[in-house]
Amino acid sequence: MSEQRWDAIFVGAGITSLACAAMLIKRNPGLRLLVVDKHVVPGGYASTFSRPRQGVTFDCSLHKLSGVAEGGNLIRILRELELDLDLVYPDDYFCAYHDNAALPLANNAEQAEQQLVTRFGHQSQAIATFFEHVRTYGRNGYYQFQMLDGSFEPDMAQLRFAHRNFKHKTVYEVLHELFDDPYLIEILAAPGIYVGGYPEDLGYLYYLHVVYATLNCGNAYIKGSSQRLSNLLVQRVEEADGKIILSTHVDGVLSDGNGNVTGVRTSRGFFNSAHVYINVSPHYALQNLFSLDTGLEATREKLKALKPARSTTTVYLVIDQPPAELGLQHTESMLFADDSAASAELRQAAERSGYDSEPSEQAFWKASPIEVTNYHALDAAGGNVVCLNVLDSIAHWPPRRSPEYRAKKQRAAEALVERLFIHVPGLRGHVIHTEVATPHTYVRFTNNTDGSGYGAMIGTDLKGHGFHHGFPIQGVHFLSAWVAGPSYEAAFGYAEMKAKQWKQV
Numbered sequence: 001m002s003e004q005r006w007d008a009i010f011v012g013a014g015i016t017s018l019a020c021a022a023m024l025i026k027r028n029p030g031l032r033l034l035v036v037d038k039h040v041v042p043g044g045y046a047s048t049f050s051r052p053r054q055g056v057t058f059d060c061s062l063h064k065l066s067g068v069a070e071g072g073n074l075i076r077i078l079r080e081l082e083l084d085l086d087l088v089y090p091d092d093y094f095c096a097y098h099d100n101a102a103l104p105l106a107n108n109a110e111q112a113e114q115q116l117v118t119r120f121g122h123q124s125q126a127i128a129t130f131f132e133h134v135r136t137y138g139r140n141g142y143y144q145f146q147m148l149d150g151s152f153e154p155d156m157a158q159l160r161f162a163h164r165n166f167k168h169k170t171v172y173e174v175l176h177e178l179f180d181d182p183y184l185i186e187i188l189a190a191p192g193i194y195v196g197g198y199p200e201d202l203g204y205l206y207y208l209h210v211v212y213a214t215l216n217c218g219n220a221y222i223k224g225s226s227q228r229l230s231n232l233l234v235q236r237v238e239e240a241d242g243k244i245i246l247s248t249h250v251d252g253v254l255s256d257g258n259g260n261v262t263g264v265r266t267s268r269g270f271f272n273s274a275h276v277y278i279n280v281s282p283h284y285a286l287q288n289l290f291s292l293d294t295g296l297e298a299t300r301e302k303l304k305a306l307k308p309a310r311s312t313t314t315v316y317l318v319i320d321q322p323p324a325e326l327g328l329q330h331t332e333s334m335l336f337a338d339d340s341a342a343s344a345e346l347r348q349a350a351e352r353s354g355y356d357s358e359p360s361e362q363a364f365w366k367a368s369p370i371e372v373t374n375y376h377a378l379d380a381a382g383g384n385v386v387c388l389n390v391l392d393s394i395a396h397w398p399p400r401r402s403p404e405y406r407a408k409k410q411r412a413a414e415a416l417v418e419r420l421f422i423h424v425p426g427l428r429g430h431v432i433h434t435e436v437a438t439p440h441t442y443v444r445f446t447n448n449t450d451g452s453g454y455g456a457m458i459g460t461d462l463k464g465h466g467f468h469h470g471f472p473i474q475g476v477h478f479l480s481a482w483v484a485g486p487s488y489e490a491a492f493g494y495a496e497m498k499a500k501q502w503k504q505v
Contacts, residue, residue, distance in 0.1 A: 004162040005272045006034040009264055010252045011289070012279035013037035014044030014446075015226075016479040016491040018233035020277065022081055025240040033242040034273070036266055038135060038249045043230030044279070045453060046488070051318075054433045056383030056465030058316045061374055062226035063160065063332065063389075064194065066210075069218020069490040073142070074489040075092035077496055083232045086223040088331075088378050094214060096187050097329040097423040101337050103187075106416070108503070109134065111217040116184070130188065131293065134211050137162045142217065146494045149500065162205055168460045171207045172199035172344060184340035186369060190334045191390060193371045195486035196454025197310030200344050206458040206485075213489055221378045229488075253289045253476065261475035277498075282306065282467060283449040295472045297485060300312075310391040310487060311363070311439035311451035315416050318415040319384040319435035323374050326428035333372040335419050341368045355395035357408070364392045365415040371422060386427075388416045392441035394451045409436045413441030455481025 008024065010017040012359060013035050021033045041047050045061035067074035067089055078085060097104040113131045117124045146152030166174065171192060175185045180194055189199035191210050199207075210390055213219075234244050238304055245268065252265040253276055263272035278285050279445045286300055319326065337343060346363035353359045368390060375385040398404035413436050421428045431490075439451030457466060468478045477498060481487075486495030 003020075003096060003288070005032075007031045007058075007273065008275040008277060009271055010035040010271040010277045010279060010479075011244070011253070011264060011285075012044065013039070013042040013230075013234075013244060013278045014480055014491075014497050015046040015233075015488060016481070016484055017044075017277060017279040018042060018143075018230055018237065019077075019351045020479060020493050020495035020498050021242060022233045022236040023077075024494055024502055025237060025242060026081065027148070027499055028502060029240065031240075031242075031254050033240075035199060035237065035242070035244045035294050036248050036250055036264065036271070037244075037246050039445060040247055041227070041230075042234050042244055043227060043245065046226035046227050046230045048227040049434070051225075051435075052317045054383065056098055056318050056385050057225065058385060058434075058435070059227070059375065059382075059387070060437075062222060062229075062488075063224065063371070064214055064219040065488050066186050066213035066219050067142075067217045068220045070097040072213075072217040072489075073145075073493055077492045079232075081236060083229070083236075084231070085229065087116045087220040087233070088223055089218070089220045090331040090378075090397065092330050092332070094190070094332040094334050095218070096190070096334050096336065098183055098186075098336040098340070100423075100451060101425075105187075105213075107219065120181055120184045121179055123179055124185055127184075130175075130178055132145070134208050134216065136208075137166065137217070138203055138212030141205055141210045148497065153165055164406045166204045170460060171197075171202045171204050174204045182503065183336065186336050186340040187334070187341065187470070190369050190371075193334075193369060193389065193490070195392065195458070196452060196459055197459070198344065198347060198368070198391060201310065201457055201459055203458055203460045203462075210487070212333070215486070223379045225375075225379065225382065226488075242476060245412060250289065252291070253285075253473075255294060255473050258445075259295075259472055259474055261473050269359070273473045275477065276475060277479050280447055281452075281455075281480070282478060282482050283308075284447045284479075289471075298302035299467055299471060302464060302467040304445060305461065306433070306467055306482070307457045307459065307464065308448070309454035309457040309481075310454035311394050311442060312393040312437075312453045313390050313416075314387040314437040316435040316437070317386040317417065317431050319376070319386060319427065319428050320430045320432045321375055322384055324381070324388050326374075326430055327424045328374050328377075331374050331377045333371040333374075333423075334425055335372060337367045337369075337419075339367070346418045350393075350396075355393055358422065360396035361408075361411060361415065364390055365412060370416055370419060386420075388420060392439055393442070397439055400440045400444070405438075405440070409438060412436055412438070422479050454486035458485060
């Protein structure tokens, strides 16, 4: 097999690779595609792992899928691929917990806006302004791929206004200009968790598109988890005589010395192709997959500006009975610290300290929002599973397997779970199994720079995002959240765009 020639080779079996391969084959029947990955299952972050002794399945990444209402980008693409998916549409966007009070927000932009006006009446005019930003500038950002192919024509006056007034502002800056209630600001900034950024990290215009994608274009979950989605895409590729090779390391991307890619070198031998799609961190790829004499100095220089999104610390819990029976009623919850105004200040203090352990744990685990997914409410077949996610930094984590690392994992679990118990006290005494995934865990399985679970940070400076433009080796293409942007919908949208470009390359 390694002596055969392939029409395209995908390095990494992440969701963008699988989606792009499935779309390429559907649009161009007869293409011979090869996908290579070092992991034992396909999907990258879009995968699961099981604990048979506990009778549960843990999902590595799947929370909301955006764009799955009528008119959404993702539902259109999923239908075009004819994937047999059972989507679960929750009633709530998320339930906000703060100061011993719960505030469920409807899974609908108009209803959520009215609920916030009812709760924060003194901020009603600013809330109306914010949701108008979402409907206008968020919508324009949502159709970015359609702008590129000419199928969506935005209002140019709106684009100019957004560019002039918001392009260089963070979520933190604009929300503090609009509002003076710290808790409301925390609630509105919370969707940044879905794309790996705190309000001080993310560009406001990009964040507006995230809110629009979820609240205005519908969000849902996949029954059977993200592995179900990945497996269906694999099935599409294999049905068309494509090949998925797992447990195989790619050691290098090869070229002919004249600026043309020729294939890849792997632990199973050489595979030949004039098109190689790289679905790994570009920092890792340039450091490990290309020889030093391939003329990539300019690309490496541009890549310095591409900042990784925040990493994640995840706590998986197994409960001894359905979580809803113990008080966790909602599919998704956001837990906010009592002192909402202090969270950003504590994160900045942690950064100033050089991410010393104590201030970092205080900032990321005890003061910042926690996203909670009740997987049992979404798919009871996976077991009584609850997942806690908090954005974190790998900088304060000791090396894996060290005593300090094990102790820190224990502290992370205790801090995050205790915050859950405070807001949902009925869960106390019912946790029968706990596991922790750290930023180092994500590096181990994906080689993502700094353990980023979301690819590149999309802040106010986007110059690093064009690192692959003018890449000196013809036939090399970059995929993944590092170029597409975070979220499953962005992955499928970018994959669709790359598939459409096939005949142009």
